[in-house]
Amino acid sequence: MVAATQKATHEQTKNHNKRLILKTIYDQPETSRADIARMTGLTRPTVSSNVAELIEEGLVEEIGQGQSEGGKPPILLSVVDDSRHLIAIDLADSEFQGAVVDLRGRVIHRECLPVNDSDGEAALQVVYELGDRLITAATRPLVGIGIGAPGLIDAQEGIVRKAVNLDWQDLPLRDWLKTRYGLPVHIANDGHVAALGEYIFGQVRKTPNLVILKVGRGVIAGIVLNGRLHYGDGSGAGEIGHVKVVEEGVLCRCGHRGCLETVTNSRAIVERARRIAESDPDSTLHYLASRLEAINLERVLQAFLAGDKTLQPIITEVGCYLGMAVAHLVGVLNVQCVLICGNVARFGEPLLQPIRQEMRQRSLAMLANQTYVGLSNLGQDIVLQGAAALLLANELGLV
Numbered sequence: 001m002v003a004a005t006q007k008a009t010h011e012q013t014k015n016h017n018k019r020l021i022l023k024t025i026y027d028q029p030e031t032s033r034a035d036i037a038r039m040t041g042l043t044r045p046t047v048s049s050n051v052a053e054l055i056e057e058g059l060v061e062e063i064g065q066g067q068s069e070g071g072k073p074p075i076l077l078s079v080v081d082d083s084r085h086l087i088a089i090d091l092a093d094s095e096f097q098g099a100v101v102d103l104r105g106r107v108i109h110r111e112c113l114p115v116n117d118s119d120g121e122a123a124l125q126v127v128y129e130l131g132d133r134l135i136t137a138a139t140r141p142l143v144g145i146g147i148g149a150p151g152l153i154d155a156q157e158g159i160v161r162k163a164v165n166l167d168w169q170d171l172p173l174r175d176w177l178k179t180r181y182g183l184p185v186h187i188a189n190d191g192h193v194a195a196l197g198e199y200i201f202g203q204v205r206k207t208p209n210l211v212i213l214k215v216g217r218g219v220i221a222g223i224v225l226n227g228r229l230h231y232g233d234g235s236g237a238g239e240i241g242h243v244k245v246v247e248e249g250v251l252c253r254c255g256h257r258g259c260l261e262t263v264t265n266s267r268a269i270v271e272r273a274r275r276i277a278e279s280d281p282d283s284t285l286h287y288l289a290s291r292l293e294a295i296n297l298e299r300v301l302q303a304f305l306a307g308d309k310t311l312q313p314i315i316t317e318v319g320c321y322l323g324m325a326v327a328h329l330v331g332v333l334n335v336q337c338v339l340i341c342g343n344v345a346r347f348g349e350p351l352l353q354p355i356r357q358e359m360r361q362r363s364l365a366m367l368a369n370q371t372y373v374g375l376s377n378l379g380q381d382i383v384l385q386g387a388a389a390l391l392l393a394n395e396l397g398l399v
């Protein structure tokens with residue numbers, strides 16, 4: 001029994017060392033065995049034997065010689081970015097997106113399937129179809145499948161606790177996909193994985209703490225603290241979209257009235273734009289007054305970007321409400337990097353200005369002045385990148 005325990009502990013240590021070494025090479029391209037030993041505190045023989053295994057597995061390669069510091073020039077190591085593929089899936093929008101990506105999150109192949117109004121079992125079949133296509137498209141050994149999904153997701157257990165739009169409740173999606181594909185599967189909320197995607201692949205700021213506010217069909221904050229995703233005790237960290245901001249406001253899909261989501265999400269913007277198109281002859285969308293259903297977020301965005309002034313009050317108001325949310329996040333967390341992403345972030349700087357202004361008016365000046373509010377540069381792929389990051393974190397220890 002003692003021997004078995006010792007063996008298990010030995011295995012764990014070895015695994016831990018190997019992950020640490022891989023992460024060091026991943027984070028510092030062109031590094032030598034001696035650098036790794038210095039950075040990790042591991043002995044040279046431990047580093048050498050693990051590097052030999054990583055090279056054998058094809059994950060790491062020798063890429064030439066570095067500068068000599070007196071003796072023999074060191075051999076430089078690098079991760080082979082396309083030695084493995086990852087399947088990344090984004091279930092947060094009205095189309096399910098999927099991609100085959102490499103170890104740096106670069107998209108190798110894309111698939112996109114409309115969900116329309118499918119929910120329950122029908123929506124699940126769309127996930128399977130997407131998974132089947134992506135697996136077929138992958139050309140390298142697969143690390144696994146990473147998923148960003150809307151709603152309350154128990155990432156630990158891999159269960160969708162509640163996704164209202166998809167009519168899923170207590171759905172053991174991770175285990176079903178594991179059984180179907182025989183691969184490791186990890187799933188988390190779309191806003192949560194977006195934060196992880198920004199943390200590992202984003203270029204805006206390299207910081208151990210950040211908040212991503214994802215504004216699309218829903219509104220959710222993803223929070224990374226000390227380089228780790230914060231899920232919350234009930235997987236609901238950052239569910240700020242369902243905090244009431246309008247007394248007796250519009251009925252929300254959660255059952256309450258006047259939630260932040262009801263005045264800031266893509267549907268709220270489209271609804272208001274339709275009313276303006278109907279009543280204001282100055283609106284460039286007025287020609288659609290007799291068929292308002294043709295006005296969608298894309299049309300509103302294009303009209304706004306083309307300079308339609310009648311739409312400005314909508315975006316200003318959305319920004320003000322989001323600014324209130326950001327003020328609360330800054331007050332609670334004192335995180336100095338807040339990035340907006342999701343469909344609604346495409347309104348850009350005119351949306352950011354009222355967010356910043358409102359945040360400053362509603363939080364301690366000293367905290368607000370230290371806080372950067374901007375847009376993520378990962379664009380519409382942020383959840384896919386996040387889903388890949390979730391896999392890298394869990395399967396390879398790279399986050």
Ligand SMILES: [Zn+2]
Nearest residue numbers: 242252254259
């Ligand atoms: Zn709500």
